[in-house]
Amino acid sequence: MKEENDFLKCFQEMEISPALLSVLTGCNRSTIHTYLQSSASGKGNKRAAPASAMALIRLLQLVQKRSPEVFQEWLLLQDFQIASEEYLDNTNYRDKLKLITNKMNPSVKEYLEECGVVKK
Numbered sequence: 001m002k003e004e005n006d007f008l009k010c011f012q013e014m015e016i017s018p019a020l021l022s023v024l025t026g027c028n029r030s031t032i033h034t035y036l037q038s039s040a041s042g043k044g045n046k047r048a049a050p051a052s053a054m055a056l057i058r059l060l061q062l063v064q065k066r067s068p069e070v071f072q073e074w075l076l077l078q079d080f081q082i083a084s085e086e087y088l089d090n091t092n093y094r095d096k097l098k099l100i101t102n103k104m105n106p107s108v109k110e111y112l113e114e115c116g117v118v119k120k
Contacts, residue, residue, distance in 0.1 A: 007035045007049040010057045014064055019107035023078050024060055025053075072117055079108045 011021060018036060022029045035049040049057075064071040076097045077087055087093050101109050101118050112118045 005036070005038055005048075007038065007054060007057055010054075010061050011036060014057075014061050016111065017107050019105070020075075020111055021057075023105055023108055024075060025056055026078060027053075068115065072112060072115060075108055075111065079105050 011018075014021075016024075018029065018032050021027075022032045025032070035053055038048050060071070060074075063074065073087075073094060076082075076094065077084060080097060080103075082093070082097075098112070098118050101112075104112070104118075109118065113120045
């Protein structure tokens, strides 16, 4: 039987923090922690991440690799809880969001600083 944690593997390949994954997915940190600690074997109290969580992290990983800019946009939308329709209708939204770094989640700000999207 397969013993590896595919959720953890995708997470590690993305090179992000659990706090950032919590923002990206909209899940609370305890849920993220459970998925990261889970085992596909189902032994003990641990269980594999649900298929919906696996699909979401794989999608996020694909977007991160294929279009870092879209990944960063999604991160900002999730952090500020902005509906995509509202964001798409306002072309200046992204630049405005990058300017209000004092209101960003610390993990979001750190990631965007590392990417060079916002100034340190």
